[in-house]
Amino acid sequence: MRSGGGLYPTARAVLLMAAGAPVALIVGVVAPALWTIGFAWMLLVALLLAADAMLAPGRAKVTADLSVPGSASVGSRIEATLRLSARTRVQSAIDIDDRLAAPDGVRRDLDGDGGTPIALDTIRRGTGHISALWLRWKGPLGLIWNQRRDDRDHAVLITPDLRPVREDSQLLIQQAITGETARREIGTGSEFQSLVQWQAGMDRRAIDWKQSARHATLLAKDWQIERNNQILLAIDAGRAMAEPLGGVPRVDRAVTAALLAAYVALKLDDRVGLFAYAEQPIVSSAISLGIHSFPTLQRLAAGIDYGTREANHTLGLTRIAQKLDRRTLIVLFTEFTDPTSAELMVRACAPLLARHLLMFLIYRDEELENLAAAEPTEPEDVTRAVAAQALLRERAIVAARLKRMGVHIVEARHDTAGTALVEAYLGLKRQGVV
Incomplete structure (x- = not known):
């Protein structure tokens, strides 16, 4: 220091x-x-x-201890605590980066009695830093300021807000478990579980005629959802995903939806990995099994920064293909911006579909929809409406091409995207597609 x-x-x-x-x-x-x-x-x-x-007290005699929480969710408030080592009145200040904000200011007066809190708001995902601590104090005559600056390296890991994960995951997991317990239809799973007595209302295609003849009673096959599936959550962290949607960057909404899907999948004994890329791969985690691996995914997701360059879909999807050694459900969180990048992305998806299952989560752009549907009152309104309609049409064309290729498309509002993604994933599991 x-x-x-x-x-x-x-x-x-x-x-x-x-x-x-x-x-x-x-x-x-x-x-x-x-x-x-x-x-x-x-x-x-x-x-x-x-x-x-x-x-005046020397610099070696006037020091302060700064304690800061190691992690916090985005949008929350934490407290850094300053404790003075000398019995003198000291003015202090801290240097913080743009991921943190001090609603009451960064300056405090210290007198050596207990700890002095400094409230900090976490405003952006990533790693917030407190880089320096400033201290200054007067001599007994009040004529001289004695000032010192200590370089600090206090890091606050600002993670995605997990409240939606906690609130929505339990209901979704319970629905999946309940559906698995009460299943009595063929085609709702891919692993054979047992033979059960056929009952009225069951699908007749579930009857095992050979075993029924052997036991002289109607028996049906009961299926369960296959476990230990492999899922890779791939997040496009390029410039387009840094644009706000409903006041929050798209990449933040993608991270929240990805963590919700990861939590549910891990609870259902599937294997989950995380991948993020912009012009280069940013995050690449191991594909892990068990809920104990969720904090690691959460920590890696917090490190996905806001991109300033276009995403290289060709490189990113090629790295994904090299990473996977077995059939995997790849969930890609991205945004269609211009025809050129969309065309490159479509071409990069084709090799993956030969071996893997691909799903896209696309956020509905309500701002564009409102501009396209608004009744024009001025000539500028017509221009905006035409431009918005053109962008929506390009998005629809790309989505239609992907669907024809066999890609599963989940398009939802930003406030329901995580739930829609999990429901689509559970639907694929019940159908035995995954």
């Missing part, structure tokens, strides 16, 4: 020094022989400054 600082006069010292000028002027006019009094005054103030600097 590097430190630095220095000594400089207080406002009192400046006023005291400046007060000698008019006194010296008056003395010089009234009694010219006593003109040296002005220099004596300045010398006296200089001596007082030196004495105050010597009597």
Whole structure:
């Protein structure tokens, strides 16, 4: 930890020094022989400054301990705590980056009694840093500021907001388990579980005629959803996904939906991995089994930054294909922006479909829909409506091409996208497609 600082006069010292000028002027006019009094005054103030600097506590004796929570969800409020080591009044300030905000300011007055809290709001996902701690204190005469700057490296891992995951996942998991327990139809799973007595209302295609003849009673096959499936959640973190949707960047909404899907899949004993890319791959996790791997996925998801360049879909999807060694459900969170990037993405998807199952989560752009549907009142409204309709048409064309190729498309509002994705995933499991 590097430190630095220095000594400089207080406002009192400046006023005291400046007060000698008019006194010296008056003395010089009234009694010219006593003109040296002005220099004596300045010398006296200089001596007082030196004495105050010597009597003030040294920098080694004035230190402060800064404790900061290691992680927090985006949009929450945390508290950093400052504890002073010296019994003197000290002014402090901290340097924070743009992922953190201090609603009450970053400056505090410390007096050595207990800890002093500093409220911090987490406003962006990623890793927020407190890079420096500033301390300054006066001498006993109040003429000198003694200041020090300590370089710090306090990191706050700002994770996605998991409240939607906690609120929605339990109901979705319960529905999946209930549906699995009460299943009595063929085609709702891919693994044979047992033979059961056929009952009225069951699908007749479930009857095992060979075993029924052997046991002289109607028996039906009961199926269960296949477990240990492999799922890769791939997030496009390019420039288009940094654009806001409903006041929140698309990539943040994608991360929240991906974590909800990961939590449900891990609870249902499937294997889940996380991949993110922009112009280059950003995050690539192992495909893990068990709910104990969810904190790792959460930590990696927090490190997906906001892209400033176009996503390289060809490179990203090629790396995904190289990463997978068995049939996998690949869920891609992306956005269609222009025909060129969409065409490259469609071409990159074709090799994956030969071996894997591909699903796209696309957010409905309600702003474009409203612009296209708004009744024009001015010529500019017509231009905006035509442009919005053209963008929506391009999105629809790309989505239709992907569907014809065999890609599963989930298009939903931003506030229901996570639930819609999980329901589509559970539907594929029940059909035995995954």
